Amino acid sequence: MKIAISGKGGVGKTTLAACLARYYAKKGYKVVAVDADPDSNLASALGLEPDKVLEITPLVEMSRLIEERTGAKSGEYGLYFKLNPKVDDIPQKFGIDVDGVKLLVAGTVKAGGSGCYCPENVFLKRLFRHLIVNSDEVVILDMEAGIEHLGRGTCESMDCLIIVVEPGLRSVQTAHTVKKMAKDLGIKSLFVVINKLKSHEEKVLLESNLKDLRLIGVLPYSEGVRDSDLKSLSPCNVDKRFSSAIEEIATKIEEEIEGSKGG
């Protein structure tokens, strides 16, 4: 399963990505969690200690690696380089183990001119496309807020895109925009998760604005989750109600993806 997570800023993408990753890992899947947000913080949401988080070097900043695999130095736009660099050993060699999850921090590609065709970008795209897929593997991609990056080809190879919304219609507006773009990118399945829900009334209001977007689950607002961020702890096991909602969503995603692959 290859799952990408998108949505407006601050809605809870990283929280959902981390908790799904840890849940699937606990269930016995081999999980690769990819932090594709330049402002990366999936590591701490997964529960990596703050001092170790500081030691992480994002993949695109490993210039020797990029050079070795693509045959071109970072910043060399327009020159010849390999369009299919070897990436299959990357999770194993460069993944950081956090509680049974392999974390890859992608980093930012500073687009210069023809940003799309710099060696770093080719390397990342190839990586996203290649990652897995055996039936016991799960890839979870925590994406940057907003929509600009959707055109850059990060998520075409995903089985499903989950858009997170919160009680607030601006996040729903973003979801509709993402949906329009996802269609053009050929993403097969698209689902919405409502996060930070406080009341039934909020749910009714959000649902009526989701229109043709498919709701796959709801996560409650949780003081425990909020508090975990204050303390640099993982939000994944701090609140039973929240964790069981994660479990329900994870199960639904499995069913949906299996269903779409089976038929």
Ligand SMILES: Nc1ncnc2c1ncn2[C@@H]1O[C@H](COP(=O)(O)OP(=O)(O)OP(=O)(O)O)[C@@H](O)[C@H]1O
């Ligand atoms: N269900 C929840 N209940 C309470 N607080 C939550 C909940 N989900 C997320 N939060 C809090 O909201 C904040 C934003 O969450 P998170 O970082 O997961 O969002 P994001 O969409 O990844 O943000 P960004 O767009 O900056 O990447 C965090 O402080 C997090 O702890």
Ligand SMILES: [Mg+2]
């Ligand atoms: Mg985030």
